Amino acid sequence: MTLTLEIIKNGLFQGSLIALIAVGFSLVYATTRVFHIAIGALYLWSSYVAVFVGQNHGSLAVACIAAAAAAALLGLLLDRSLYRRFQTMEASGSIRLLGSLSVLIISSGVIALIWGNQPRGVSWWSPQATVFRGFVLSSSDAYHLGAALFTGVTLGLLIHRTNLGLHVRACADDASLFELLGHPSNRLRALVSVVAAIPVGLAAGLQAYRIGIDPAAAWPITVSGVVAAIIGGRSLVLGPILGAMLIGLVRSGTTFLFSDYWKDTPVYLLLLIILLVHRRALREPV
Amino acid sequence: MEYILHVLVYWAFFSVLALSLDFAVGQLGILSLCHSAFFGVGAYTSALLVLRLDAPFWLSLPAAALIAVLLALPLALASRRLRHDALVVASLAILLITVELLKNLRGITGGLQGLAGIPDPVGGREAWICLLLLLLGISLWVWYTITQSSAGRSFRAFRDSPELAVSLGVVPGRTLWAGLSVSAGLAGVAGAFFASYIGYINPTVFGFDQSVLLLSMILIGGAATASGPLVGSAVLVLIPELLRFTPLTTPKVGAIQQALYGLALLIVCLWRPRGLMRGYRFH
Numbered sequence: 001m002t003l004t005l006e007i008i009k010n011g012l013f014q015g016s017l018i019a020l021i022a023v024g025f026s027l028v029y030a031t032t033r034v035f036h037i038a039i040g041a042l043y044l045w046s047s048y049v050a051v052f053v054g055q056n057h058g059s060l061a062v063a064c065i066a067a068a069a070a071a072a073l074l075g076l077l078l079d080r081s082l083y084r085r086f087q088t089m090e091a092s093g094s095i096r097l098l099g100s101l102s103v104l105i106i107s108s109g110v111i112a113l114i115w116g117n118q119p120r121g122v123s124w125w126s127p128q129a130t131v132f133r134g135f136v137l138s139s140s141d142a143y144h145l146g147a148a149l150f151t152g153v154t155l156g157l158l159i160h161r162t163n164l165g166l167h168v169r170a171c172a173d174d175a176s177l178f179e180l181l182g183h184p185s186n187r188l189r190a191l192v193s194v195v196a197a198i199p200v201g202l203a204a205g206l207q208a209y210r211i212g213i214d215p216a217a218a219w220p221i222t223v224s225g226v227v228a229a230i231i232g233g234r235s236l237v238l239g240p241i242l243g244a245m246l247i248g249l250v251r252s253g254t255t256f257l258f259s260d261y262w263k264d265t266p267v268y269l270l271l272l273i274i275l276l277v278h279r280r281a282l283r284e285p286v
Numbered sequence: 287m288e289y290i291l292h293v294l295v296y297w298a299f300f301s302v303l304a305l306s307l308d309f310a311v312g313q314l315g316i317l318s319l320c321h322s323a324f325f326g327v328g329a330y331t332s333a334l335l336v337l338r339l340d341a342p343f344w345l346s347l348p349a350a351a352l353i354a355v356l357l358a359l360p361l362a363l364a365s366r367r368l369r370h371d372a373l374v375v376a377s378l379a380i381l382l383i384t385v386e387l388l389k390n391l392r393g394i395t396g397g398l399q400g401l402a403g404i405p406d407p408v409g410g411r412e413a414w415i416c417l418l419l420l421l422l423g424i425s426l427w428v429w430y431t432i433t434q435s436s437a438g439r440s441f442r443a444f445r446d447s448p449e450l451a452v453s454l455g456v457v458p459g460r461t462l463w464a465g466l467s468v469s470a471g472l473a474g475v476a477g478a479f480f481a482s483y484i485g486y487i488n489p490t491v492f493g494f495d496q497s498v499l500l501l502s503m504i505l506i507g508g509a510a511t512a513s514g515p516l517v518g519s520a521v522l523v524l525i526p527e528l529l530r531f532t533p534l535t536t537p538k539v540g541a542i543q544q545a546l547y548g549l550a551l552l553i554v555c556l557w558r559p560r561g562l563m564r565g566y567r568f569h
Contacts, residue, residue: 035371085556093370094317095555098501102552105498109545113538219494223382226375265386272379275372276364 002134007252013141015248016148020203021225022232022240023151027196028075029229030172030236031189032083035097040222041107042078042197046071046204047213048111051120054208060143064205071201072194078103079193084186104222111215119214140210147206148241151199156237158195168192172236220264224251227271291411297523298418299480304503304515305425306472311501312510312566313433314465315445316365317374319497320381321473324354326388326492328474329481333401334394336482343407347478354474357384358466365462381497388489400488404481414483421479425472429512432468441465442510445566495544502547505554508565517562522547 021039028036046067054063082103086096128139159165171178171188179185203221211217225240228247232239250270251263303325310316328350335341335349357380364376388395395401408414432438440461443451452458481487499522507518525546529539560567 035375082556089556091555093372094374095559097371097374098317098505099552099555101498102548102555105548106545106552107548109541109543109548112541113545116537117541261390262386265383265390268379268382268386272360272364272376272383275376275379276367 003256007256008249010255011249011252012245013144013248014251015228015245016141016144017203017207018221018224018228018247019148019241019244020151020199021221022228022244023155023237024196024198024200025225026229026232026236026240027155027168027192028079028083030234031168031175031185031192032079032087033093033096033175034083034086034100035093035226036100037097037222037226038078038100038103038107039200039225040218041104042071042074042200043204043222044107044111044215044218045074046201047208047218048115050201050205050208051213060205060209063208064202067205067208068198068201071197071204075193075197075200076190079190083189083193087186087189108215108218115213117215119212119216121212138210140206143206143209144203147199147202148244151202152237152241155195155199159236164191169236172234220267223264223271224267227267227274230271230274288411291415293523293527294415295411295418295483297519298415298422299476299483300500300503300519300523301422301516302418302425302476303473303500304507304519305422305429305512306469306476307500307504308429308509308511308515309432309441309465309469309472310361311504312514313438313441313445314365314462315566316361316377316466317501318361318377318469319374319494319501320361320377320384321469321500322492322494322496323381323384324357324470324473325477325480325496326384326487326489327357328354328477329487329492330388330395330401330477331474332478333404333481333487336404337401343405343478343482347475350474350478351471352474354470354477355467358463358470361470362459362463362466365466366459378494381494385489385493388492395489398488398490400486401481402486404485404487406485407482418479421476426512428468428472433510437461437464495547498551499547502551502554504561506550506558506561508561508563510566511561511563514561514563514565521562522550 021043024042025036025039028034028039049070050063050067053066054060057063082099086099091099130137159168167178167183167188171183171185175185207217224247225244228243229240231243231246232241247267247270250266254263254266303321307318307321310318310321331350331353332343332346335346336343360380361377364373364380368376389398391397408417433441440451440456443454443456444458444461448458451461503518503522504515505518506521507516508514526539526543529542532539534542554561
């Protein structure tokens with residue numbers, strides 16, 4: 001029983017990190033119809049910002065804020081320079097995906113050129129661990145869960161209780177009609193790209209606190225976030241979060257049943273199965 | 287001279303791979319990100335047969351092609367049901383699953399350590415370049431024969447308008463399966479040759495970077511043309527080789543290569559959608 005609860009606990013904490021990526025992806029994908037795989041690039045750059053700001057400042061909170069700000073800025077830049085051009089060109093969904101993918105590839109190459117591909121530890125932060133009723137709880141896990149809850153509640157209220165959220169949902173449902181009714185879709189998409197990038201930066205900052213920088217880890221986290229968003233369906237916030245928790249549990253369970261080597265394989269398998277079974281898992285291109 | 291021959295060998299390998307990918311991308315309109323998976327399973331099949339069962343290299347070629355063709359089945363199924371970015375994502379998922387299996391079935395594939403000591407059936411760089419130019423010639427002949435045939439017309443009809451093609455009698459399942467079988471089979475054979483030429487393979491060689499590189503070759507050169515894959519592979523094989531003459535270290539060369547591939551892909555997506563040889567434009 002304790003082992004089962006331990007697996008569930010680990011799964012939920014892993015899912016918390018993935019949820020931050022999933023929500024960011026979901027919001028941008030819904031409003032721009034760009035398969036926003038470049039979210040991995042935002043995550044990568046933000047993690048380096050988090051480490052370098054933390055190195056100079058020594059505060060986790062400041063580092064996370066800096067990472068979130070960097071991600072927001074990059075998200076805006078991406079929307080203005082690339083995604084808006086895709087809208088103008090009326091590019092197909094495949095071309096949009098490849099364009100977004102190329103940003104991730106370029107970012108990975110540039111980062112490897114500047115800082116190398118090796119993981120970097122963060123020696124001035126060390127997560128604190130406590131034992132609670134037989135469970136080991138680390139501060140980094142608590143921060144992840146807290147960040148996911150905070151993001152879920154804040155964005156959930158924003159999307160479902162505000163006028164802005166109404167516009168976001170309208171644009172996500174039918175962007176053409178939204179524009180036809182005179183709403184400035186470009187401005188809305190730019191705002192969404194900023195808001196969606198903030199949880200990604202937060203995730204990068206918290207993960208930097210937990211394990212430092214691991215460029216190779218960005219890819220599986222990105223794919224997990226994307227899969228979680230797809231599982232979440234048309235929901236913009238709650239669906240991706242629940243999908244992320246499911247992914248986290250799958251990964252945790254796989255690590256326990258098989259080994260850590262296999263933890264990503266079921267995620268990819270789940271992605272393929274969902275796409276094949278649920279043909280409309282992805283939104284139709286605009 | 288050895289170095290020039292080595293570069294030519296690499297160009298020939300990638301030209302064959304790019305031509306095989308053109309059946310999926312240029313002829314069927316499937317922007318597949320899993321082509322290196324076919325390449326990889328072909329290489330592993332040949333290597334395992336040669337190393338573990340002492341099979342002759344030439345007998346491992348049809349086996350490599352067959353296993354690669356079987357791996358194309360999920361992609362054919364996905365192509366039947368999905369379009370646009372959903373299909374690209376599905377192909378990516380197939381690639382990731384294949385690479386994970388190659389990495390983690392350590393008892394069979396050697397895991398990340400890979401398979402070493404694959405014997406060279408030919409011997410000598412000059413003999414390899416002749417063999418690969420022959421393979422390239424055969425690939426070009428296959429490409430021309432199929433694309434100029436009724437099968438090729440069916441592929442392109444399905445690419446341009448699946449609904450209209452079906453109404454004109456094109457059977458979608460059979461068309462997709464035929465095109466993807468040729469694509470995967472040719473890639474599998476190229477993989478077998480690659481494994482024997484290099485003498486060592488590991489899963490990282492056949493991963494996501496390789497797939498993006500192959501797709502970039504098609505898009506840069508021009509899809510649905512014979513010269514496009516050859517030009518695209520020449521461009522993307524020569525650039526890394528030119529970087530070797532700079533004082534940069536090998537990891538930095540790898541990083542620059544990666545960034546350049548991504549940049550080339552982005553440029554094609556935004557400004558040169560038909561590629562250098564003015565091939566098919568993806569809508």
